[in-house]
Amino acid sequence: MLDTKHIKSNFPILKTKSNGYSLVYLDNASTTQKPKAVIESISNFYRKDNANVHRGVYSLSEQATAKYEEAKEKVVRFIGAKDAKEIIFTKNATEGLNLLAFSLGKTFLKKGDVVLVSGGEHHSNLVPWQLASQIFGFTVEAVKMTVEGRWDLGDFQNKIKTLPVKIVSVAHASNSSGVIHPVEKIVPWIREKKALLILDGAQSVPHMPVSVARLGCDFLVFSGHKMLGPTGIGVVWGKKDLLLQMEPYQGGGGMIREVHLTESTWADVPERFEAGTPPIAEAVALGVAVDYLSAIGMGAVFEHEKQLTEYALGEIQKISGVEIYGPMDMISRGGIISFGIRGVHPHDIATICDTFGIAIRAGHHCSQSMMGVWKTEATARVSFYIYNTEKDVDELIKAIGKVKRVFQIKN
Numbered sequence: 001m002l003d004t005k006h007i008k009s010n011f012p013i014l015k016t017k018s019n020g021y022s023l024v025y026l027d028n029a030s031t032t033q034k035p036k037a038v039i040e041s042i043s044n045f046y047r048k049d050n051a052n053v054h055r056g057v058y059s060l061s062e063q064a065t066a067k068y069e070e071a072k073e074k075v076v077r078f079i080g081a082k083d084a085k086e087i088i089f090t091k092n093a094t095e096g097l098n099l100l101a102f103s104l105g106k107t108f109l110k111k112g113d114v115v116l117v118s119g120g121e122h123h124s125n126l127v128p129w130q131l132a133s134q135i136f137g138f139t140v141e142a143v144k145m146t147v148e149g150r151w152d153l154g155d156f157q158n159k160i161k162t163l164p165v166k167i168v169s170v171a172h173a174s175n176s177s178g179v180i181h182p183v184e185k186i187v188p189w190i191r192e193k194k195a196l197l198i199l200d201g202a203q204s205v206p207h208m209p210v211s212v213a214r215l216g217c218d219f220l221v222f223s224g225h226k227m228l229g230p231t232g233i234g235v236v237w238g239k240k241d242l243l244l245q246m247e248p249y250q251g252g253g254g255m256i257r258e259v260h261l262t263e264s265t266w267a268d269v270p271e272r273f274e275a276g277t278p279p280i281a282e283a284v285a286l287g288v289a290v291d292y293l294s295a296i297g298m299g300a301v302f303e304h305e306k307q308l309t310e311y312a313l314g315e316i317q318k319i320s321g322v323e324i325y326g327p328m329d330m331i332s333r334g335g336i337i338s339f340g341i342r343g344v345h346p347h348d349i350a351t352i353c354d355t356f357g358i359a360i361r362a363g364h365h366c367s368q369s370m371m372g373v374w375k376t377e378a379t380a381r382v383s384f385y386i387y388n389t390e391k392d393v394d395e396l397i398k399a400i401g402k403v404k405r406v407f408q409i410k411n
């Protein structure tokens with residue numbers, strides 16, 4: 001296990017109280033807390049380095065630009081890629097997926113083509129495709145999910161083989177079931193089809209070693225705020241030869257080569273996809289978050305969450321009346337557990353947990369299609385990170401007991 005005592009001491013918010021109790025933060029799939037180093041990096045940037053990037057010829061602007069570019073270097077190493085020119089900063093994973101849906105849609109897709117997603121996607125990897133399909137005329141198809149929240153691999157292979165699939169866009173790890181999907185199984189089918197693979201890494205990059213080189217994807221998208229960084233910064237990594245062929249997603253300053261009154265030409269990549277002033281302080285702070293995680297080691301982060309999840313799954317399963325959605329075992333899963341208590345609405349579970357200072361999520365988790373598979377409208381969800389401990393799990397278990405008592409659930 002990680003040295004959580006030391007790690008916790010780096011997170012000011014974890015010293016605060018919530019409803020009179022020490023805060024137990026178990027909503028990390030939603031967003032993570034920030035270490036002092038990240039918080040201070042934002043204030044230091046505005047104190048010492050603030051200027052716009054890629055514009056000024058004066059020293060301060062060059063300094064800000066160097067810091068912004070350095071953040072890209074850190075991110076590119078973190079995800080096992082090589083060229084910082086392949087990193088586009090966006091405001092979050094959602095914007096990254098919109099960028100890909102509209103830019104790839106405009107560049108490569110036509111009526112009759114298919115974009116294949118899974119039936120368990122976060123809405124951020126479904127709705128942008130639906131919107132883009134209305135403009136570019138392609139069709140969105142979804143792979144069936146098992147009740148555990150895993151891809152139905154037979155259906156996956158069959159759809160890739162038989163449909164005119166041009167793009168497969170899927171989550172690497174699920175935000176509702178916690179499943180880590182077997183990307184290595186689908187890559188050969190996608191390559192044979194000469195389709196492109198987009199991975200939504202919002203729930204994988206923060207929690208496990210991720211290497212685009214090893215995964216064999218064409219694009220990877222994730223959010224900074226789910227990996228200790230600030231809100232307002234996300235990442236798209238894409239293969240340069242593809243990015244160079246792609247039309248821009250938004251227009252404005254910074255993304256052009258030449259502008260005439262009726263037409264324009266585009267800058268090189270990644271600037272072509274970063275219209276307007278980017279989130280500069282946020283990018284720099286994301287670089288600091290990457291440093292923090294790298295110092296711990298992503299293998300150690302993954303192991304820590306795995307142990308905690310195993311412990312939590314064991315403890316939750318001892319409580320009668322509690323049902324787990326998603327895998328009950330540790331096979332290919334990360335630190336997210338969706339659950340419910342028969343006869344209690346998940347919002348009531350989360351509200352009662354909150355009275356004990358325990359922050360958990362309740363709802364459809366922006367994954368209504370997965371809720372459909374589970375035949376429920378909502379679940380309660382806990383999700384772990386580097387500062388969580390078995391004691392946090394014990395507090396959760398006590399609170400679940402309290403929920404059952406309040407609602408007089410006997411078994």
Ligand SMILES: Cc1ncc(COP(=O)(O)O)c(C=O)c1O
Nearest residue numbers: 092093094122124171175202223
């Ligand atoms: C799997 C997955 N994809 C995409 C997103 C969207 O992330 P953001 O809201 O930071 O854009 C989330 C957020 O929960 C997610 O879990």
